[in-house]
Amino acid sequence: MKLYYAPYTCSLSPHIVLRELGLPFELVKVDNATKRTSDGRDFRTISRTGYVAALELDDGQVLGEGPAIVQYLADLRPDSGLAPPPASWQRVRLQEWLNFVTSEIHAGSAPLFNAALPDEAKAFFRQKLFKRFDLLQETLAAQDYLMGAAFSVVDAYLFTVLGWCRFFAIDLAAWPALEAYVRRINARPAVQAALRAEAA
Numbered sequence: 001m002k003l004y005y006a007p008y009t010c011s012l013s014p015h016i017v018l019r020e021l022g023l024p025f026e027l028v029k030v031d032n033a034t035k036r037t038s039d040g041r042d043f044r045t046i047s048r049t050g051y052v053a054a055l056e057l058d059d060g061q062v063l064g065e066g067p068a069i070v071q072y073l074a075d076l077r078p079d080s081g082l083a084p085p086p087a088s089w090q091r092v093r094l095q096e097w098l099n100f101v102t103s104e105i106h107a108g109s110a111p112l113f114n115a116a117l118p119d120e121a122k123a124f125f126r127q128k129l130f131k132r133f134d135l136l137q138e139t140l141a142a143q144d145y146l147m148g149a150a151f152s153v154v155d156a157y158l159f160t161v162l163g164w165c166r167f168f169a170i171d172l173a174a175w176p177a178l179e180a181y182v183r184r185i186n187a188r189p190a191v192q193a194a195l196r197a198e199a200a
């Protein structure tokens with residue numbers, strides 16, 4: 001398998017999951033500005049969306065969309081516990097959280113990267129994001145991970161997007177359970193290995 005990634009973007013989430021699962025994979029870096037891959041190809045010929053993450057399977061199929069990729073990967077190692085069994089009620093709960101992270105936190109932070117957006121618009125998006133952080137604070141004050149006591153694929157995703165707060169000068173100390181959650185996940189060996197590989 002090949003994971004097409006751009007450092008510290010949302011592709012960090014499937015990157016962490018690949019390492020948590022101990023699956024063999026190759027990393028291919030994508031320059032999001034030029035759409036060139038580190039092995040000299042036009043990324044748009046590989047992924048029709050042109051954005052990371054993309055997972056190329058050994059049979060040549062390419063899977064996009066982070067929440068789909070991480071579920072596919074977890075199902076390759078059902079005993080890992082990184083995702084509840086397909087069609088179970090808990091799996092639906094996982095999908096509920098994945099959708100929350102993708103639409104409320106990931107897409108909710110995206111406007112803050114936009115240098116052309118006026119400050120008043122940015123303030124609106126920040127306040128909206130902070131309301132979602134309040135909700136996460138409530139959840140994570142009562143349990144260590146989004147699905148309960150154990151780390152799952154959605155935690156790799158939420159950790160990834162919360163990492164962007166440093167680019168927006170958002171101090172997570174205002175949400176202590178969220179700050180402790182990020183610290184807890186950051187300490188995982190697979191997470192450290194993924195961060196080191198992306199920094200290289």
Ligand SMILES: N[C@@H](CCC(=O)N[C@@H](CS)C(=O)NCC(=O)O)C(=O)O
Binds near residue numbers: 006009010011052102
């Ligand atoms: N819906 C996609 C969004 C992917 C996405 O936003 N990728 C960003 C990095 S976080 C990207 O590659 N942007 C470059 C571009 O859109 O050209 C997913 O959840 O995987």
